Amino acid sequence: xxxxxxxxxxxGDQPDAGWRLVEGAPDLDVLTFDYLAEVxxxxxxxxxxxxxxxxxxxDFVDVVRSLAPRWAAQLASGARPVPKVVANAGGLNPRxxxxxxxxxxxxxxxxxxxxxxxxxxxxxxxxxxSPDDFEHLETGAPLKPLGDxxxxxxxYLGAAPVMAALRSGADLVVTGRVADPSLTxxxxxxxxxxxxxxxxxxxxxxxxxxxxxxxxxxxxxISTHWLDVPDLPxxxxxxxxxxxxxxxxxxKPDGTGGSVDERTVKEQLLYEIGDPEKYLSPDVTxxxxxxxxxxxxxxxxxxxxxxxxxxxRMLKVSATYGAGFRAAxxxxxxxxxxxxKARRCGEIVRLRLVEAVGEPAEFRVECLGAGDVVPGVTAPxxxxxxxxxxxxxxxxxxxxxxxxxxxxxxxxxxxxxxxTGYAEGRPRVHxxxxxxxxxxxxxxxxxxxxxxxxx
Amino acid sequence: xxxxxxxxxxxxARSGDKGSSANIGVIALTPEGFGVxxxxxxxxxxxxxxxxxxxxxxxxxxxxxxxxxxFVLEGVLAGGxxxxxxxxxxxxxxxxxxLEMMVEVPEEGLANCVRAERSExxxxx
Numbered sequence: 299x300x301x302x303x304x305x306x307x308x309x310g311d312q313p314d315a316g317w318r319l320v321e322g323a324p325d326l327d328v329l330t331f332d333y334l335a336e337v338x339x340x341x342x343x344x345x346x347x348x349x350x351x352x353x354x355x356x357d358f359v360d361v362v363r364s365l366a367p368r369w370a371a372q373l374a375s376g377a378r379p380v381p382k383v384v385a386n387a388g389g390l391n392p393r394x395x396x397x398x399x400x401x402x403x404x405x406x407x408x409x410x411x412x413x414x415x416x417x418x419x420x421x422x423x424x425x426x427x428s429p430d431d432f433e434h435l436e437t438g439a440p441l442k443p444l445g446d447x448x449x450x451x452x453x454y455l456g457a458a459p460v461m462a463a464l465r466s467g468a469d470l471v472v473t474g475r476v477a478d479p480s481l482t483x484x485x486x487x488x489x490x491x492x493x494x495x496x497x498x499x500x501x502x503x504x505x506x507x508x509x510x511x512x513x514x515x516x517x518x519x520i521s522t523h524w525l526d527v528p529d530l531p532x533x534x535x536x537x538x539x540x541x542x543x544x545x546x547x548x549x550k551p552d553g554t555g556g557s558v559d560e561r562t563v564k565e566q567l568l569y570e571i572g573d574p575e576k577y578l579s580p581d582v583t584x585x586x587x588x589x590x591x592x593x594x595x596x597x598x599x600x601x602x603x604x605x606x607x608x609x610x611r612m613l614k615v616s617a618t619y620g621a622g623f624r625a626a627x628x629x630x631x632x633x634x635x636x637x638x639k640a641r642r643c644g645e646i647v648r649l650r651l652v653e654a655v656g657e658p659a660e661f662r663v664e665c666l667g668a669g670d671v672v673p674g675v676t677a678p679x680x681x682x683x684x685x686x687x688x689x690x691x692x693x694x695x696x697x698x699x700x701x702x703x704x705x706x707x708x709x710x711x712x713x714x715x716x717x718t719g720y721a722e723g724r725p726r727v728h729x730x731x732x733x734x735x736x737x738x739x740x741x742x743x744x745x746x747x748x749x750x751x752x753x
Numbered sequence: 754x755x756x757x758x759x760x761x762x763x764x765x766a767r768s769g770d771k772g773s774s775a776n777i778g779v780i781a782l783t784p785e786g787f788g789v790x791x792x793x794x795x796x797x798x799x800x801x802x803x804x805x806x807x808x809x810x811x812x813x814x815x816x817x818x819x820x821x822x823x824f825v826l827e828g829v830l831a832g833g834x835x836x837x838x839x840x841x842x843x844x845x846x847x848x849x850x851x852l853e854m855m856v857e858v859p860e861e862g863l864a865n866c867v868r869a870e871r872s873e874x875x876x877x878x
Contacts, residue, residue, distance in 0.1 A: 565767040672847065
């Protein structure tokens with residue numbers, strides 16, 4: 299059996315989770331960190347534009363620093379460092395990330411520790427060179443009209459290069475765009491000696507990776523029964539104990555808050571999936587229809603029965619493109635008729651914006667509290683005394699969005715009585731990146747593994 | 754004989770985005786409840802419920818092993834992900850919204866499928 303934990307569900311998750319997970323579960327074999335969501339790469343691209351040595355999740359270096367004392371002590375006693383770490387923190391610059399980790403480990407006295415870099419996922423040049431070969435994965439739209447607006451294009455690599463890195467002796471594996479569940483599949487396959495054509499076992503580990511990839515979402519976070527979940531301030535991060543047949547138990551460290559039960563596991567199994575018979579990853583096509591979910595103890599749920607078939611020949615590419623600018627701001631409107639007042643405020647801002655710079659490409663007014671998170675779906679409440687007015691604007695021209703940011707706050711004096719909550723000041727103008735998924739033949743992709751050693 | 758109950762008394766749910774679509778997993782609270790769920794929650798009804806959000810197509814998948822249904826909702830995120838100006842551009846709230854839907858369920862055997870509303874449960878303890 300191998301114990302794999304996840305201490306990062308997304309970029310911005312609790313920064314001390316890695317350290318806490320290792321303290322709470324000293325027998326952990328592998329710790330995974332998932333930093334990359336669909337548009338994270340474009341955020342990293344703007345970072346890299348400002349400084350070419352960046353373009354990775356810098357928070358991860360702090361995580362490595364926090365684990366260094368433990369590893370240093372192990373190395374000093376002649377042992378290899380545990381847990382091993384697999385993280386897709388490398389983003390657009392895995393090598394830069396690995397070098398920063400190497401420096402942190404060197405400072406932390408981890409001489410002899412081996413850091414692998416997995417890259418080869420960046421296919422931007424390839425796509426720019428032959429745009430006719432690529433179409434939108436969902437709509438079939440051609441890539442060509444996007445032209446030079448493409449900012450990033452990264453193929454989802456699977457477990458294979460991470461397995462190669464671990465087999466070559468890496469203690470820490472820093473990757474670019476490796477698929478989230480593959481971060482878990484690779485150490486399981488290496489530990490149990492599986493090959494990637496053992497589809498049922500790979501499917502089991504893929505499901506295990508899917509269940510923990512969003513961190514605390516399987517230990518009580520965002521549960522429908524959230525109000526009944528105990529001790530959420532100390533919510534534990536998840537661990538899977540993966541058996542040689544690919545079945546696994548989901549759990550969390552003793553003494554932590556949250557809950558791992560059949561309900562939290564079932565909810566997370568269904569999170570962001572399409573056809574449950576065809577869960578696609580670069581490693582396998584997994585079926586969830588044969589899964590058996592069973593509570594086997596307090597905060598212990600066993601998941602077994604996964605079946606798998608070969609993965610698709612085409613690999614998914616996550617591409618992003620510059621899509622203009624946006625800003626959103628909020629004001630609280632208190633008092634009788636607050637919803638009417640908020641809507642009229644929206645009209646005033648829109649009109650002033652149109653008169654100043656013309657019609658914005660998109661303009662959205664929401665009365666949060668009056669049902670506008672899902673407008674028109676649930677019955678509007680009556681007799682509200684307060685509502686949050688949120689206005690969001692998007693346009694290809696930065697000056698339009700900047701003008702909006704200035705107009706909104708004028709309501710503080712010109713708006714209705716009871717307008718308040720403006721301490722945060724003007725909304726900030728952001729660059730927008732559109733997401734453009736496409737596919738590439740796996741034969742056209744060459745993952746690269748490099749091994750570095752802490753000196 | 755049928756009666757009208759809030760879906761949230763029969764089931765729990767989780768939602769999120771999948772490209773420009775969203776999905777909602779709906780899980781019955783009891784094994785008996787799954788049968789009721791399958792009968793009372795069609796893709797057409799879910800599409801009608803979310804029509805105000807601009808949904809263009811709903812596909813329903815059954816997971817009898819989990820006592821669950823998975824709905825994939827196309828067009829519901831107004832472009833989705835990074836581009837949509839909606840507060841809920843990622844569809845995180847759709848599960849909670851769907852649990853507010855009123856569904857017609859048979860009165861017979863209903864007690865084995867539902868649980869009391871939280872306010873009632875709190876009152877009872």
